[in-house]
Amino acid sequence: MTISREVRLVARPEGRPTPDLVEVVETEVECGDDAVVVENLAMSVEPYMQGRMSEHVDYATPYALGQPLTGHAVGRVVASSVADLPEGTVVLHEKGWRELSRLRPDEVQAQVPDGTDPLALLGALGQTGFTAWVGLTLVAGLQGGETVFITSAAGAVGAVAGQIAKAQGCTVIGSCGGPEKGEVLRGLGFDAVIDHRAGPVRASLKEALAAVGRSHLDVTFDNVGGEQLEAAIRHMGDHGRIALCGAISTYDATSPVPGPRNLLLAIWRRLRLEGFIVGDHQAHRPRFDERMTRWLADGTVVDPRTEVADGIEHAFDGFLRMLDGASTGKSYVRLAD
Amino acid sequence: MTISREVRLVARPEGRPTPDLVEVVETEVECGDDAVVVENLAMSVEPYMQGRMSEHVDYATPYALGQPLTGHAVGRVVASSVADLPEGTVVLHEKGWRELSRLRPDEVQAQVPDGTDPLALLGALGQTGFTAWVGLTLVAGLQGGETVFITSAAGAVGAVAGQIAKAQGCTVIGSCGGPEKGEVLRGLGFDAVIDHRAGPVRASLKEALAAVGRSHLDVTFDNVGGEQLEAAIRHMGDHGRIALCGAISTYDATSPVPGPRNLLLAIWRRLRLEGFIVGDHQAHRPRFDERMTRWLADGTVVDPRTEVADGIEHAFDGFLRMLDGASTGKSYVRLAD
Known part of the structure; x- marks a missing residue:
């Protein structure tokens, strides 16, 4: 499978974002050397993304016009030329807003351990x-x-x-x-x-x-x-x-x-x-991971989430629904099963 | 000398304080047991005093209606029944806004060492x-x-x-x-x-x-x-x-x-x-005192000050002038030589 759809920013918002800021485009994805292709299962939609759609964002790089948006997603490796990341590996990365993501090994943020709910890495454990x-x-x-x-x-x-x-x-x-x-x-x-x-x-x-x-x-x-x-x-x-x-x-x-x-x-x-x-606080991440893994396992923390859209073509609508406050807990878009 | 004048709050401000909020009243001061009477040389006027004239101040006790205002002052002991505070001792205390202050020993905040400018204790060293x-x-x-x-x-x-x-x-x-x-x-x-x-x-x-x-x-x-x-x-x-x-x-x-x-x-x-x-930070006062005494002695810091009034009857006018921003550095009222 080498055809993927992705959500590209085509205009910058003034005030509340609107559906016409993006278009969904088909694109070809090749694995090539030293990379994997990941079929995304789910992606995150978050308030900070609104800021990055603006040209004058201060705390992060603005999203580029004409390019796909980015954000956290979890997916399964479906093609690989990297020995450590064989097909079937479930990974967390930041190239969401597309069905298939081509990733270099250093763009893989985490491999999801067996038995861990991949969606937790978008929410309480992420x-x-x-x-x-x-x-x-x-x-x-x-x-x-x-x-x-x-x-x-x-x-x-x-x-x-x-x-x-x-x-x-x-x-x-x-x-x-x-x-x-x-x-x-x-x-x-x-x-x-x-x-x-x-x-x-x-x-x-x-x-x-x-x-x-x-x-x-x-x-x-x-x-x-x-x-x-x-x-x-x-x-x-x-x-x-x-x-x-x-x-x-x-x-x-x-x-x-x-x-x-x-x-x-x-x-x-x-x-x-x-x-x-x-x-700024990544150095403390291991301490958090250990604690939250335990809290989720013993039920101290439950990971509240809402599926705000199903399918890449509805992803931006899901983002807008999240901004409208329609959901509780983590808002995510389902992209594949 | 047992007759003193003091500045009493008789009304609370609404917005900018005005001269009619206070009256200058004669009062008798007796030393009595375990106390000193201090003739004040100078007193401080400060912005925070405006807040304390209001009934709803949050960070300090409001000034009481019908009672003299308070604030930092330096003066010379003129009557004493306390062995450690003989006549002639120069002291810093918080019962300003009056010509003579009767103080218990625990109300004396500092004795001014010989050779130290008493006014510095209202300013850079205070x-x-x-x-x-x-x-x-x-x-x-x-x-x-x-x-x-x-x-x-x-x-x-x-x-x-x-x-x-x-x-x-x-x-x-x-x-x-x-x-x-x-x-x-x-x-x-x-x-x-x-x-x-x-x-x-x-x-x-x-x-x-x-x-x-x-x-x-x-x-x-x-x-x-x-x-x-x-x-x-x-x-x-x-x-x-x-x-x-x-x-x-x-x-x-x-x-x-x-x-x-x-x-x-x-x-x-x-x-x-x-x-x-x-x-809240009094525990650090000795460290500050040591440092500022040195800085004043070697000229690293000069103690800028303006005499905004001379005499207790003009003290409140001096306070108002200070609020108007007419002075530079520490604003003080001269009360005696």
């Missing part, structure tokens, strides 16, 4: 779960027994972050959109859930703190920015730490979005706000 | 200089050779902070209001100065960086908030640190002031913003 762990553990310095607020808690990172915090004996409050997601989060062990669509977040967060019998937050893991970050700052206790992971609320903005109006509290309460990019 | 040092050293983790931006650099804390950074071999840019203050700052060794009244701070800061041959800031020491903090965030490099010390630009506001609109950069550039209160 960059997604690692982001949650890095933010809570390395950036925010979470301690057992603390009170934690996680914004966009039903998102891929948030749903794992909440479970990691629970595994450390913390009290966990999460925000999400809509009561159905709230039920899912309670099922994952969250102590309290806020529906950010149901009213002012600041008041909801106050109620949630009262419901769990706490006076303040020690740590916030923020994926949203805007009103939710401002509400978090309002309810942080002295020496609280805020890990800034994302700012979904601002990604569509075509003009600057006002920041939190209460940063003065950061002085009075000695708060630390710290942004991070997970790629 | 809480003011300690605040500058804590913010740069303990909070921002300043390293030699880095590029530093100091907002309100002509203020008491800023003017010392800039010199401390220079002493560590850093390149230092400061912001202030007006060209006269800029000249003072250049005289203190600042490499570049921005007049925040002269145009958009973001553009001025870009020019200043170009003028000193640097592409970005490593550390910002922020006393101002608002536009200046936003401009600083814009020009921070990867892993930059921002010590949040004050937010003069917001103190007068009667409604919430928009925060920096570019906090997303804090993620992309892995920035850390951290608020601090100097009182």
